[in-house]
């Protein structure tokens with residue numbers, strides 16, 4: 178087990194700066210998840226930690242020792258990629274034993290490591306099979322098992338479940354949580370799946386534009402996003418954004434006026450906020466209250482998607498350039514083109530300045546996070 182510290186890490190390919198000023202403290206035994214849009218540098222960062230990619234500048238410390246120049250094999254790290262290649266002609270046992278054999282381990286040691294990993298992953302009854310005789314999820318577990326047998330100080334998983342179907346992903350997600358509980362090894366995990374990030378992580382790192390946008394617990398990122406990017410990225414469907422200007426600000430919060438003349442009260446700490454300043458109100462779909470003909474921001478129904486247990490209403494509004502999404506009771510009906518009033522409780526709203534920086538919320542949820 179080990180801590181991983183990143184100090185001012187940057188990565189450049191020729192003139193192209195892919196990552197800059199990455200600072201991150203990963204504690205011994207922590208489960209850290211990297212998220213961010215495609216191309217933001219998640220895999221690059223993982224590969225630098227693994228030693229598969231040079232670090233352009235900055236320091237990488239594993240267990241307190243600088244490892245920038247330590248070769249990959251000596252860093253005590255095991256990495257599982259999205260496309261995990263198993264040797265097709267070898268049994269599962271041999272696939273899992275391969276790394277240890279190469280490292281010159283003795284037979285009894287290999288045997289014990291393979292059997293222990295297979296037991297943890299519930300594939301101990303399959304050890305004599307070849308990869309083609311396995312399901313996708315079983316194969317995935319062999320790839321993880323191969324990483325476990327090496328007893329690494331740190332596990333790196335780069336989108337390990339993206340090839341699996343939805344049901345198997347849920348199952349494997351639970352397996353990852355259990356694996357971490359059992360091994361207590363430091364884990365760094367990349368995913369595009371919101372639920373995986375929220376449920377597995379002790380700490381989520383949001384990357385975008387080559388930089389870390391925010392680091393925090395899942396609850397911190399959900400209830401107290403530092404900026405509009407994080408607010409829009411964490412949560413699915415995504416947060417609604419309504420553009421307006423400050424009408425008045427006091428200790429209880431801010432009254433925001435929209436071009437349409439409608440207003441919305443927002444419970445944030447906004448000392449010194451000037452009347453007329455451009456702001457964006459953020460409201461999650463579960464907190465957007467819609468009603469035909471009621472007060473609030475004027476919107477127009479575009480579509481309703483029923484998911485059985487709930488439904489999502491999509492609406493258009495002049496103050497929300499990206500459109501609006503509200504979670505509504507499953508049996509509520511709206512006609513396409515129907516006029517709506519849209520509003521939210523002040524304590525459910527977020528507020529961002531013209532640069533996208535969030536004001537601190539007064540909501541008890543945000544304070545607890």
Ligand SMILES: Nc1ncnc2c1ncn2[C@@H]1O[C@H](COP(=O)(O)OP(=O)(O)OP(=O)(O)O)[C@@H](O)[C@H]1O
Pocket residue numbers: 190195213214215216217218219220221222
């Ligand atoms: N060898 C390379 N040479 C030049 N540019 C590269 C190289 N490898 C990656 N990049 C660039 O670095 C950026 C980050 O790539 P990376 O693979 O880390 O993204 P990612 O966040 O993992 O994306 P995804 O979610 O799609 O896997 C991309 O813009 C990519 O084009």
Ligand SMILES: [Mg+2]
Pocket residue numbers: 219220221335
């Ligand atoms: Mg990637």
